[in-house]
Amino acid sequence: MTAPVSERGPAPVQPIVPTVDEAPGLSPVPWSHRHLLDVDILTWDEIELVLRTADAMREVLARPIPRVPALRGRSVTILFYEASTRTRVSFEVAAKNLSADVVNISSASSSVAKGESLVDTVRTVEALGADMLVLRHPVSGAPHLAAEVFGGSVLNGGDGWHAHPTQALLDLYTMRQRLGSLAGRKVVILGDVLHSRVARSNVWSLTAAGADLWLCGPAPLLRGFGAWGPAAGFTVTTSIDEALHDADAVMALRIQRERMAAGLLPSLREYAARYGLTRERLALARPDALVLHPGPMNEGVEIAADVAAGAQSAITEQVRNGVAIRMALLYLLAGVTR
Amino acid sequence: MTAEPLAAYAVVGEVLADLEISAAWLVDPMSGREGAADIVVRAGIVETVTWLDGDDTGAAGQGGIIVAPGFIDLHAHFREPGNEDAETIASGSAAAAHGGFTTVCLMPNTTPPLDEPGVLARVQAAATASGSPVRVLAYGCVSAGRAGEQLAAIGELADAGVVGFSDDGSPTRSAAVLRSALEYAGALGLPIVEHTEDLAMTEGAEANEGLVATMLGLRGWPASAEASAVGRALAILAEVVREVPGPRLHLTHLSTRSALELVRRARATGLPVTCDVTPHHLALTDAWIAGSRSWAWEDGDERAAAPFDASLRVNPPLRTPDDAAACLEALLDGTACAIATDHAPHTSVDKHVEFGQAVNGISGIETALGVVLAAVDAGRLPLRRAIEALTTGPAGVLGARLGRAVGIVEGETAELVVFDRADRWTVSSEALASKGKNSPLIGRELPGRVLVTVAQGRVAYLAE
Amino acid sequence: MTADEIRRATVRISHEIVEKQAGTKGLALVGIQRRGVPLARRVAEAIREHEAVDLPVGALDITFYRDDLSVIAQQPVVKGTDLPFDLNGRTIVLVDDVLYTGRTIRAAMDALVDFGRPQAIRLAVLVDRGHRELPIRADHVGKNVPTSREEVVRVHLAEIDGEDGVEIERAATESTLAGRAG
Numbered sequence: 016m017t018a019p020v021s022e023r024g025p026a027p028v029q030p031i032v033p034t035v036d037e038a039p040g041l042s043p044v045p046w047s048h049r050h051l052l053d054v055d056i057l058t059w060d061e062i063e064l065v066l067r068t069a070d071a072m073r074e075v076l077a078r079p080i081p082r083v084p085a086l087r088g089r090s091v092t093i094l095f096y097e098a099s100t101r102t103r104v105s106f107e108v109a110a111k112n113l114s115a116d117v118v119n120i121s122s123a124s125s126s127v128a129k130g131e132s133l134v135d136t137v138r139t140v141e142a143l144g145a146d147m148l149v150l151r152h153p154v155s156g157a158p159h160l161a162a163e164v165f166g167g168s169v170l171n172g173g174d175g176w177h178a179h180p181t182q183a184l185l186d187l188y189t190m191r192q193r194l195g196s197l198a199g200r201k202v203v204i205l206g207d208v209l210h211s212r213v214a215r216s217n218v219w220s221l222t223a224a225g226a227d228l229w230l231c232g233p234a235p236l237l238r239g240f241g242a243w244g245p246a247a248g249f250t251v252t253t254s255i256d257e258a259l260h261d262a263d264a265v266m267a268l269r270i271q272r273e274r275m276a277a278g279l280l281p282s283l284r285e286y287a288a289r290y291g292l293t294r295e296r297l298a299l300a301r302p303d304a305l306v307l308h309p310g311p312m313n314e315g316v317e318i319a320a321d322v323a324a325g326a327q328s329a330i331t332e333q334v335r336n337g338v339a340i341r342m343a344l345l346y347l348l349a350g351v352t353r
Numbered sequence: 354m355t356a357e358p359l360a361a362y363a364v365v366g367e368v369l370a371d372l373e374i375s376a377a378w379l380v381d382p383m384s385g386r387e388g389a390a391d392i393v394v395r396a397g398i399v400e401t402v403t404w405l406d407g408d409d410t411g412a413a414g415q416g417g418i419i420v421a422p423g424f425i426d427l428h429a430h431f432r433e434p435g436n437e438d439a440e441t442i443a444s445g446s447a448a449a450a451h452g453g454f455t456t457v458c459l460m461p462n463t464t465p466p467l468d469e470p471g472v473l474a475r476v477q478a479a480a481t482a483s484g485s486p487v488r489v490l491a492y493g494c495v496s497a498g499r500a501g502e503q504l505a506a507i508g509e510l511a512d513a514g515v516v517g518f519s520d521d522g523s524p525t526r527s528a529a530v531l532r533s534a535l536e537y538a539g540a541l542g543l544p545i546v547e548h549t550e551d552l553a554m555t556e557g558a559e560a561n562e563g564l565v566a567t568m569l570g571l572r573g574w575p576a577s578a579e580a581s582a583v584g585r586a587l588a589i590l591a592e593v594v595r596e597v598p599g600p601r602l603h604l605t606h607l608s609t610r611s612a613l614e615l616v617r618r619a620r621a622t623g624l625p626v627t628c629d630v631t632p633h634h635l636a637l638t639d640a641w642i643a644g645s646r647s648w649a650w651e652d653g654d655e656r657a658a659a660p661f662d663a664s665l666r667v668n669p670p671l672r673t674p675d676d677a678a679a680c681l682e683a684l685l686d687g688t689a690c691a692i693a694t695d696h697a698p699h700t701s702v703d704k705h706v707e708f709g710q711a712v713n714g715i716s717g718i719e720t721a722l723g724v725v726l727a728a729v730d731a732g733r734l735p736l737r738r739a740i741e742a743l744t745t746g747p748a749g750v751l752g753a754r755l756g757r758a759v760g761i762v763e764g765e766t767a768e769l770v771v772f773d774r775a776d777r778w779t780v781s782s783e784a785l786a787s788k789g790k791n792s793p794l795i796g797r798e799l800p801g802r803v804l805v806t807v808a809q810g811r812v813a814y815l816a817e
Numbered sequence: 818m819t820a821d822e823i824r825r826a827t828v829r830i831s832h833e834i835v836e837k838q839a840g841t842k843g844l845a846l847v848g849i850q851r852r853g854v855p856l857a858r859r860v861a862e863a864i865r866e867h868e869a870v871d872l873p874v875g876a877l878d879i880t881f882y883r884d885d886l887s888v889i890a891q892q893p894v895v896k897g898t899d900l901p902f903d904l905n906g907r908t909i910v911l912v913d914d915v916l917y918t919g920r921t922i923r924a925a926m927d928a929l930v931d932f933g934r935p936q937a938i939r940l941a942v943l944v945d946r947g948h949r950e951l952p953i954r955a956d957h958v959g960k961n962v963p964t965s966r967e968e969v970v971r972v973h974l975a976e977i978d979g980e981d982g983v984e985i986e987r988a989a990t991e992s993t994l995a996g997r998a999g
Contacts, residue, residue, distance in 0.1 A: 178570070
């Protein structure tokens with residue numbers, strides 16, 4: 016049997032079967048979180064539990080019928096206040112693979128557009144039978160408000176600039192698959208860090224994993240992180256050469272047009288020229304360095320098309336792993352819900 | 354040494370007070386005296402004040418019943434007219450009395466704003482109709498409609514009885530208008546109370562720019578937005594002073610070390626500027642948004658409560674522990690002459706929403722004493738200084754418009770608060786008389802329970 | 818049961834399985850996590866010794882098929898499934914250490930049919946402790962051990978616990994009962 020993702024060196028990607036010969040004495044890690052709103056509340060043992068459970072979910076996904084009845088009879092409502100196809104569908108697929116009933120609400124089609132408050136919407140969703148709520152919202156802290164009024168479990172699908180816990184966990188999972196242990200490995204997050212919930216959540220998970228984390232981008236988009244770096248143990252730099260040098264993994268973040276309008280960046284062209292992840296820049300990193308992107312990508316801006324499609328890119332694995340991680344989290348949270 | 358139970362025979366609001374208080378700790382900043390005393394009030398007049406010499410040690414002042422002049426709040430919002438769902442003059446007065454305040458100065462950002470005497474008349478009528486003896490005073494707007502373009506009817510408002518002028522809610526938008534207002538109001542002997550905020554720097558801002566905002570993904574509110582506005586106001590004042598004999602500038606709810614330092618230096622050169630700090634700025638920090646519930650001077654648990662509590666969203670935002678310490682330092686060295694609550698009640702419709710969508714404001718007039726006593730108990734502020742900041746300090750800003758002396762003097766109408774410093778109470782929606790339940794202290798136990806509040810000789814609040 | 822008793826029971830079961838099938842054709846063993854897995858391997862080993870045939874052995878984790886999620890305070894630990902052969906048309910012998918309420922076996926059958934369509938499913942258990950809640954019976958039983966509901970049957974296997982043995986304990990806590998159910 017192949018060993019689990021934990022302590023191995025780089026290996027080719029294959030549909031890994033989780034171990035069936037568990038070492039004696041491995042004690043179960045209790046999971047007591049009713050909600051998952053951020054990554055920083057998880058202990059490292061809990062993160063490992065999520066990753067191991069995701070291993071089992073990947074085995075389920077590899078079956079002819081990728082379905083288990085673990086959440087049969089549970090109702091999952093996916094409530095997205097921000098347009099997002101990939102994450103919303105990823106959650107829906109995850110919930111359905113666990114045999115849950117899924118209700119998918121995107122804000123454009125719902126009463127939210129008519130100005131119903133979040134609190135009222137959550138209460139309505141609960142009255143309609145939802146056991147679990149997956150929420151994506153443009154305002155930081157919205158899932159915490161939802162968790163206050165919702166009787167079941169809330170899973171944060173991304174809130175404002177604050178957190179995107181499922182993304183950070185799937186990023187961690189993907190990196191560990193390819194690189195093994197991340198302790199001491201140089202991981203670079205590149206781009207619009209200031210506005211990125213992906214960056215913030217990855218800061219927590221990667222520092223917990225012991226990675227040598229670097230954040231890099233133009234100065235206005237790193238605002239505030241220079242003070243956080245020393246406290247949390249990551250490095251902040253505006254020099255892309257310094258950041259990429261000998262890196263084991265590079266995560267490129269999406270750059271948005273709104274940043275120009277807000278006076279934070281001169282132009283997308285300038286950003287691409289100075290910070291775009293091209294083949295030449297990637298060559299500064301280690302030869303087998305991993306390339307990641309939370310999506311959707313602006314090819315030609317923060318990431319070159321050939322890099323996104325190249326051999327070092329783990330972007331499609333991120334998407335596949337996203338379903339497994341979300342299945343794992345829905346499963347773990349369901350054990351705590353009424 | 355415990356004080357004997359006090360006897361009060363009056364129904365709240367209507368009848369003149371009759372009190373006999375034995376061996377309480379009397380703090381009278383006007384006379385500068387503090388010590389054990391017997392106080393007798395008959396028919397609303399202070400009949401006798403008998404200092405009990407021989408027990409002047411700090412022992413009695415450490416716990417037990419304390420009597421002080423009724424507190425004066427330089428800055429509160431009672432939302433009437435225009436937003437009576439959030440608060441009315443009646444409910445606000447009840448809240449004030451519960452907090453030990455006998456005089457409240459209301460900000461003019463009502464709907465319609467208090468920029469002409471007719472609106473002041475409505476406010477005064479509502480105060481009379483409430484039946485509460487708490488004295489409700491009001492500021493007029495600096496600019497018409499608070500739009501910052503033209504002066505409001507300053508002279509007419511002064512004649513009608515406002516105690517000063519402010520565009521609070523906002524800074525005075527135009528520097529030129531601020532300058533004219535300082536000149537005009539100065540000639541009338543009234544202060545301009547300025548909310549110091551550089552709006553261009555705070556657009557969309559949610560929380561103090563700093564580590565907490567960075568970690569929580571909240572848009573930052575830089576400290577420099579306050580310092581730059583303070584600098585602007587002081588520079589204008591410095592010029593006005595050369596031309597007009599009596600301009601007075603009072604900067605309200607200062608929250609940053611840098612701004613307070615500017616005021617300190619300006620005062621050292623003799624500029625006629627005063628300032629106040631709020632209880633929440635001297636005791637709470639931005640860490641509370643991340644879930645901390647430790648006072649600013651304590652080290653504590655990072656996440657004692659759920660993060661993103663919208664009752665913590667306030668203008669100016671809660672700042673760092675160092676800024677809170679600067680607020681206390683300012684009180685200690687006299688840079689800040691007053692503690693003002695900036696009582697800002699809101700409905701749950703406006704507050705029980707996502708952090709970034711919530712309106713700014715903390716309902717704080719009833720918890721002010723408790724928060725201040727927490728600082729006193731922690732040794733951060735002497736009791737006498739705290740009482741000064743709640744009584745003679747604000748009275749100094751109001752000057753003659755207050756209309757009376759601030760003290761407990763034989764023969765004068767009684768205007769006092771009696772509270773038990775050793776007792777504690779738990780803040781809850783039910784316990785708050787204000788309609789505004791937007792307090793981050795709900796669920797928390799605070800020191801100091803108000804027993805009686807007497808305003809204009811009548812009982813304004815009586816504890817059960 | 819002692820280690821010797823376990824060994825003899827395992828050998829007997831292995832003979833019974835072959836006997837019932839009138840040979841080894843089409844057979845496959847699937848151990849139910851956790852202790853059914855080493856047991857299944859032991860049975861396969863015994864069959865290899867007396868039939869000189871290597872039967873396919875798989876491992877099945879029924880964690881995701883349990884119907885008692887609301888009873889458990891936390892999600893049980895996932896242990897892993899590996900079925901490296903085609904189930905279609907085969908006779909699958911499920912192997913588990915203890916047969917109790919029958920819910921684990923029901924869950925195992927639910928899981929198996931997601932992988933394919935076996936021709937038949939049989940059940941071999943080391944210990945049958947009674948108290949069935951579902952109409953399920955074992956084809957091959959190592960030992961019948963009547964128990965009361967307050968008791969807990971603990972099976973130890975060298976591959977997991979370092980030594981072989983079966984013990985009965987009294988006064989289980991509720992969580993232990995739930996953990997041992999089925």
